[in-house]
Amino acid sequence: MNKFLELLQSRVGSPLLTGADISERYQHDWSSEPAGVPLAVVRPGSTDEVSAIMQLCSQHGQKVVVQGGLTGLCGGGNPRPRELALSLERLSGIEEIDIASMTMTVKAGTPLQVIQEAAAAKGFVFPLDLGARGTCNIGGNISTNAGGNQVLRFGMTRNLVLGLEAVLADGTVISSMNKMLKNNAGYDLKQLFIGTEGTLGIVTRAVLRLYPKALSRCSALVAVSEFPQVIELLHKVTRDFAGSLSAFEVMWNNYYHYITDNVNGIVSPFVERHPLYVLVELEGGDQERDQALFERSLGNALEQGMAADAVVASSQREREKFWKIRDGVAEIGPFLRESANFDVSVPISFMQPFLAAIERELAAKLPGARMLVFGHIADSNLHIVCYTGRREDIKGMYAIVYGTVGQFSGSVSAEHGIGVQKLNYLHYSRSPAELALMQTLKQALDPQQLLNSGRVLSNDLRAI
Ligand SMILES: Cc1cc2nc3c(=O)[nH]c(=O)nc-3n(C[C@H](O)[C@H](O)[C@H](O)COP(=O)(O)OP(=O)(O)OC[C@H]3O[C@@H](n4cnc5c(N)ncnc54)[C@H](O)[C@@H]3O)c2cc1C
Known part of the structure; x- marks a missing residue:
């Protein structure tokens, strides 16, 4: 072990992983982007340890790649051979559920599913949900501003984070563990670390928003003849359901028929073929009342020509069949x-x-x-x-x-x-001025380019 790694080991309670001890798990995310074996893997168990690691790295100019659950799809957590991988896996756990404030305080390495289950046990919902829920960490979700299945109603991860703690490249701890929805006291610093993919700081803890669990769910598959009618239907159900529209998933016929024609066990409930299909859902507080509202609204849509046909789910099994068509994309890889x-x-x-x-x-x-x-x-x-x-x-x-x-x-x-x-x-989505401001922020917070260097913003990866 070289001098730097010995010093690093002295600052953390868990053993550093080096050489053959670095298992496959730390070597790549879910993308097929280039990856390699890092110099070592360090697994801090507290914010203080993350801070101590970054102080040392900044003294030695050591580059670091931050790793959560490594379910990322863009190669952001993939190590380069001379980088130190900093895994948040030991910084895990729920610190507090504040029932009155409807918040949960968590450590960054906590798996998303653990958070969802803890919220459900108290009668709440943490509405971020994605297929990787069992493996991805809340720190990774925050750093990528994850979206998932319920953005329409609850927004992206950014909308679900009230407070946040992060460690900067020089080891400074920025603790903004706010629990309030309204707080305009100066800059909203947590935004620096949400969706910036670990380039400006390492997320270590967060305060999350919880919501009451929905008591009703109504689902329908609607066939539509033209795209402008899809927009009319969206406006109609948004208005009719008054904030309770929870899904509006549109499938073009090229997707819908590919799935229903090719994937075993997935069938269309419609006899005729249509140009577009929409999976519509409402979540509310009273099944009987909501179902009546839901069916009335879709009935009107049919009468007004916004929809060509519609099938309302009468059971959980039927609802699952609709979602199987929408989620059938996961099954088409082999074809x-x-x-x-x-x-x-x-x-x-x-x-x-x-x-x-x-x-x-x-x-x-x-x-x-x-x-x-x-x-x-x-x-x-x-x-x-x-x-x-x-x-x-x-x-x-x-x-x-x-x-x-x-x-x-x-x-x-x-x-x-x-x-x-x-x-x-x-550059297709950001102007030169926007890209320059991103570089300015990076330079201000991480002048040595230590954190996730060469991710998000161009920087010479060959130098790492
Ligand atoms: C089956 C499947 C389904 C998915 N569905 C969705 C989806 O619906 N919506 C969606 O948005 N994404 C989806 N993803 C992508 C992925 O799950 C998300 O991007 C997730 O938020 C990544 O979390 P992670 O903990 O795995 O992060 P990682 O993959 O470990 O890291 C992702 C990025 O965040 C950085 N990072 C990780 N933790 C921290 C931290 N604590 N502080 C600072 N930076 C950090 C890493 O350096 C890297 O750049 C899916 C992935 C899979 C495999």
């Missing part, structure tokens, strides 16, 4: 090898021309290309799967889709962040 998956956003008013432009470009540049589209359109979020079956076309698909996102004032990252994967495309 669509060498596909490119995009999670982008564009203003709703641009969605139709945006998709038409991509289709045109794909047809012109990549013969035989197909695309499948679905999305949480109320969040402006579209998921696009493009494929030709040829691996060599993937780069071309990235250029076409991200380039078109830029033309339509969209975002190359609706969720998941930039990491290293989208570094080359960030």
Whole structure:
């Protein structure tokens, strides 16, 4: 062990992992971005230890990659060979549930599912939810400003964090463990660490918002003939359900029929085929009253021509069948090898021309290309799967889709962040002035470029 690692070991209570002791788990996230074995893995068990580690790293100019549950999809937590991996896995646990304030105070390495279950045990819900819930950590969720399944009603992670504690690159601890919704006393410093993917500081603790558990849930699958009617339907149910609309998942026919025609056990409840399908849900406080409101609203939508057909779920089993169609994307990997998956956003008013432009470009540049589209359109979020079956076309698909996102004032990252994967495309969604301000913030908080260097903002990765 070299001198630096000996000093590092003296500052933390748990053994450093080096050489063969660094298991596969610390070597990459869920992306297929370049990764390697880090210099060592350090696993602090307290904020003080994180601070001591960063003081030492800043004295020695040691670069650090921060690791949560490593379910990230953009390569942000992937170590480079000379980096120190700082894993938050031992900084885990719930410190407090404040019933009156409806808040939960947690350590950054706490898995999301543990937080959800602890909230449920007290009759609350922590509404952040995503497929990686069992493995991802709240620190990772905060750093990537995770979205997931309930953004329409509760917002992204940013909306669910009231207070936060973070350690800067020089070891300074910034503790803003606020529990109040209103607090305009100066800058809202926690925002520096939400969605900045560990480039400005290491999140160590957070105060989260809890909500009362919903007592009712109504679901329907609605068939629609044209995209403008999808928007009308969205406006109608938003108005009719008065804040209780909890899902509005739109599936274009290319996606819907691909799933219902190809994936075993997934069937469409409609006899006829339609251009668009919407999974609509309401969550409220009274099943009988809400069901009546839900069915009346959809009945009106049918009468007014916003919907061509609709099937209301009469049981949990039926609801699950609808969601299986929406979540069927997880099952298509074996059919669509060498596909490119995009999670982008564009203003709703641009969605139709945006998709038409991509289709045109794909047809012109990549013969035989197909695309499948679905999305949480109320969040402006579209998921696009493009494929030709040829691996060599993937780069071309990235250029076409991200380039078109830029033309339509969209975002190359609706969720998941930039990491290293989208570094080359960030300029499609951010102006030179915005990028320069990001660099200024980075320079001010981490002048030695120690934290997650080369992620989000360009920086020479070969130097690491
Ligand atoms: C099956 C599956 C489904 C998913 N669904 C969604 C989804 O619906 N919505 C969504 O947004 N994402 C989704 N993701 C992506 C991923 O789960 C999220 O980005 C998640 O928030 C990452 O958390 P993590 O703890 O695994 O972070 P990691 O992968 O460990 O890290 C992600 C980034 O955050 C940084 N980081 C981690 N912890 C900290 C910390 N404490 N302080 C500072 N920086 C830190 C890392 O350096 C890295 O840059 C999904 C992933 C999978 C595998």
